[in-house]
Amino acid sequence: MTIDVATGISRILKQEGVGWVSTFPVCRVNNALGREGVPMLMMRDDRYAVAVADAFSRITAGSRIGVCTFQGGVNAAGMQYAYAGMAQAYEDGSPVLCITDGVPAGSSGNSQYDVASAMKTVSKWFGYLDKPERTPELMRRAFTMLRSGRPGPVILAIPNATATYDETADPYRPVKGWKSAPDPADVRAAVDQLLKARNPLIYAGEGVIYAGASEDLKALAELVNVPVITTLKAKGAFPENHPLFVGVRGDQVAHYLNKSDLILAVGSSLSPGRFSHGIPDAAQKTIIHCNVDELHINKMYPTAHAVIGDARLTLQALRQEVSDRTSGAGRNAGDVAAEVKAARDQGLARYRQVMNSDETPINPYRVYGDLMEVLDLKNSFVTHESGNTRDQLSTVFDTLIPRGFLGWGNVSTLGFSLAAAIAAKKAFPDRASVAVTGEAGLGYMLGNLEVLLREKLGITVVHISNGGFAGYGPGFWGPGHDPFTHRVLGPDEVDMSKVIGALGFHTERVSEPAEVIPALRRALDVNTSGRPAYIEFICCQYPVYGQWVGRGE
Numbered sequence: 001m002t003i004d005v006a007t008g009i010s011r012i013l014k015q016e017g018v019g020w021v022s023t024f025p026v027c028r029v030n031n032a033l034g035r036e037g038v039p040m041l042m043m044r045d046d047r048y049a050v051a052v053a054d055a056f057s058r059i060t061a062g063s064r065i066g067v068c069t070f071q072g073g074v075n076a077a078g079m080q081y082a083y084a085g086m087a088q089a090y091e092d093g094s095p096v097l098c099i100t101d102g103v104p105a106g107s108s109g110n111s112q113y114d115v116a117s118a119m120k121t122v123s124k125w126f127g128y129l130d131k132p133e134r135t136p137e138l139m140r141r142a143f144t145m146l147r148s149g150r151p152g153p154v155i156l157a158i159p160n161a162t163a164t165y166d167e168t169a170d171p172y173r174p175v176k177g178w179k180s181a182p183d184p185a186d187v188r189a190a191v192d193q194l195l196k197a198r199n200p201l202i203y204a205g206e207g208v209i210y211a212g213a214s215e216d217l218k219a220l221a222e223l224v225n226v227p228v229i230t231t232l233k234a235k236g237a238f239p240e241n242h243p244l245f246v247g248v249r250g251d252q253v254a255h256y257l258n259k260s261d262l263i264l265a266v267g268s269s270l271s272p273g274r275f276s277h278g279i280p281d282a283a284q285k286t287i288i289h290c291n292v293d294e295l296h297i298n299k300m301y302p303t304a305h306a307v308i309g310d311a312r313l314t315l316q317a318l319r320q321e322v323s324d325r326t327s328g329a330g331r332n333a334g335d336v337a338a339e340v341k342a343a344r345d346q347g348l349a350r351y352r353q354v355m356n357s358d359e360t361p362i363n364p365y366r367v368y369g370d371l372m373e374v375l376d377l378k379n380s381f382v383t384h385e386s387g388n389t390r391d392q393l394s395t396v397f398d399t400l401i402p403r404g405f406l407g408w409g410n411v412s413t414l415g416f417s418l419a420a421a422i423a424a425k426k427a428f429p430d431r432a433s434v435a436v437t438g439e440a441g442l443g444y445m446l447g448n449l450e451v452l453l454r455e456k457l458g459i460t461v462v463h464i465s466n467g468g469f470a471g472y473g474p475g476f477w478g479p480g481h482d483p484f485t486h487r488v489l490g491p492d493e494v495d496m497s498k499v500i501g502a503l504g505f506h507t508e509r510v511s512e513p514a515e516v517i518p519a520l521r522r523a524l525d526v527n528t529s530g531r532p533a534y535i536e537f538i539c540c541q542y543p544v545y546g547q548w549v550g551r552g553e
Ligand SMILES: Cc1ncc(C[n+]2csc(CCOP(=O)(O)OP(=O)(O)O)c2C)c(N)n1
Pocket: 385, 386, 387, 388, 389, 412, 413, 414, 437, 438, 439, 440, 441, 442, 464, 466, 468, 469, 470, 471, 472
């Protein structure tokens, strides 16, 4: 059967189990998607088209691949706008498939922007479909890239979507993706060191989530009786009510990072950035680096031992080795849990105190504490924004299941929380889905709020309304920070609940601490019937949260 490329791609996406595609028009594949019955979630700009698909891949840990389309080709406004979303997906290692129009043969080099070289900087692989009959080959390769190895975005450019090929010549079969198990000698060497260490610490990264290895992480941590910290992107990889959980950030995390003599890093690239810890005194510690990508070894810190392979297979092998050596008894290390509890209680004391604050304007921690009370933490989704909401929530929000919270931000692009909350609703329609934002994130979202109404996506946007851009560090308010670029029209001048209410959202504006819980309950309640909600909490400026450590600053 002769079919056109766009139809072939649509059918292959269906074979690969892709249930919907996010988009912003125009892309020449879209009409075929429509004809073939692949639903499209039309966002209101190209960056969000990428971000929703990206977030879907993250939230499902790559078990369901997010796919998006946007305009490409010559003078590709859509692609240029989508670039921000792709750059973020690339920095954060998200396996999203981006399909766009390619520059047609004979048209390359006739405009200023070089599509291919730009796309190569933000993708694991950039595929250009130069012949229609290569459609199955390139799709096969794309899904292999998306489902194997270190996760990252794949971009496919289609220069001629109406060109035809014989669908039966190279029939498409879905790609399962492949994993590798570590070298047993490396596992033995790692366990030698681990059992010798006095103060080992497990440093878990997002690879644990992509490998579906949370249970294995827990089993290993318990067997070796070792405290656990997670990266921001891995928040939730380890249950945060577990006696061995130290935190993502906060004084107790700094304490354990400093005191450790061995770091067992699993599923983390160990790349210190703006939103991650470095390893303090790394040269004095033994770093055992378990990673799927050998190119992260010896990247920033001297690696004592590397264990290369899938995080789940690695954790299972480590556990088996420890168990064999200790006749199943594990590592005897005293009352580690009691020490962790004491460190957490001390580190979190000042946050827990303000979670019960009755002050007005409302303390943001009061909102976070009440949010934890209202949500079923085993059946809900929360995400942060760039700014104080990230810094504060990653310090205190208790995440009990993988992806009960999405931490994001090797690169922390404002506005992503809305995309994440939408993707979470698509992935788990029965879960409450909450995006917590400041005014800057809200500004990025505004144009896309219509999508929630149109698609009946019952999510709640919680606005920590503090009248300005606190941003990084102790805030943009004091001297030495950014005193000239923080002030926007605040709650006294603009009533955002009226603005967003006029669109059709359920909205409330809350200034009394006692009203936080009832307002959240009402919002989550309307969400269950597919109506989105926006709650503006009039909050104080409270730039207090745990720090990132070990970055040599
Ligand atoms: C696209 C993008 N541009 C710039 C930044 C830098 N940035 C981080 S936080 C922030 C301001 C945040 O202010 P607000 O949303 O009010 O949150 P608050 O910190 O006050 O809680 C800015 C400009 C960013 N993260 N993303």
